[in-house]
Amino acid sequence: MEECQTILNTFFTPVLHWPSCLHVIAYLYKRIAKMASFSMPESRNTIRTVGLFGKYGSRDVGDVIERLCAFSRDRGLNVLLEEATAEFMEQVCADSLPISEIGEKIDLAIVVGGDGTMLHVARNLARHGVPLIGVNLGRLGFLTDVSTERMEDELGQILDGQYVIEDRLLLEAEIVRDSKVLHVANALNDVVVNKGALARLIEFETSVNGEFVNSTRADGIIVATPTGSTAYALSAGGPILHPTLPALIIVPICPHTLSDRPLAVGSDSTIEIVMTVTSQQSAHVTFDGQTNFALHDGDRVRVRRAQRPVTLIHPPRRNHYEVLRAKLGWGEKY
Secondary structure, eight states: OOOHHHHHHHHHHHOOHHHHHHHHHHHHHHHHHHHHHTTTTTTHHHOOOEEEEEEETTTTTTTHHHHHHHHHHHHOEEEEEHHHHHHTTOOSOOOOOOOHHTTTTTEEEEEEEOOOHHHHHHHHHHTTTTTEEEEESSSSOOOOOOTTTTHHHHHHHHHHTTTTTEOOOEEEEEETTTTTTEEEEEEEEEEEEEOOOSSSEEEEEEEEEEEEEEEEESEEEEEEGGGGTHHHHHHTTTOOOTOSSEEEEEEEESSSSSSOOOOEEETTTTEEHHHHHHHHEEEEEEEETEEEEOOTTTOOEEEOOOOOEEEEEEEEEEEEEHHHHHHTTTOOOO
8 A cells, every 4th residue: 555655646746847747657667567467467367277387208207297286286176187198197186188278268377397397388368368486497598587496485476466577479370381371380499590500591571561572592590589698599699688668580591692690570569471482492480499380482471479478476576687697608707
């Protein structure tokens, strides 16, 4: 109540000139955003069923999944396992469903593994709008930031309403051949057009919102979200974007023209990559480096922002720059 009264008093303080008004607006925005980031109305009432997802093909997650089953039931929650996770458990602690069906049955997803596991689950649950929590098995991840050592304590804080929530931009890509859409896929990190098995350049044209940008001979091109800016795009020379920035980056991979540099565009942009008609190029497009589709000459890859974002839930101690320091080996404060 004191916080709300402070905001009201600030808002209704007489404003004598525009610069002061702008300061008031900025202050209100920051205070309300800070309050909203640590609570969500009726969060405990809306979470009834938890879905548990483990690193694909790994038997190392069994003990952690069993701990999560016991913890969730102690909190009065129903538990469902993703089918592929249950297959690798010695003792199955809950009913299971395939990943194509579990999304409509759960209110919260807890993902045990690394960032790759989180990418896989996020793409498959995107259409259901299920929020995700990532539990990392080893080193701190960009997406998985709950440690197994403090898992019950941190998840308890989250279920009690102490957390930071982030909506991460999701990409939707479609492959068009002869005016027909052949394939549609989502990506949380990036959509990459890349050369095939042979070490030879591919040729393509790039446009943004229908406006021609350039034609390129390169190993490929990356369209990345802010989340993906610390993945493949970073190793190709792209910039690091804050995860909540409303932008996309277009990063060429080893371009033949040295002046061909990364571009940042608005998140509402539609990016189209057209494979130039040459002598049978060998190329393919990948989504988060986990699924792919073979391309032919003349194919068009259209990439745009998906309608639904991916919602991630973090412990309240989450600090984006601390994660960057840990993952990228940046220097600590002296």
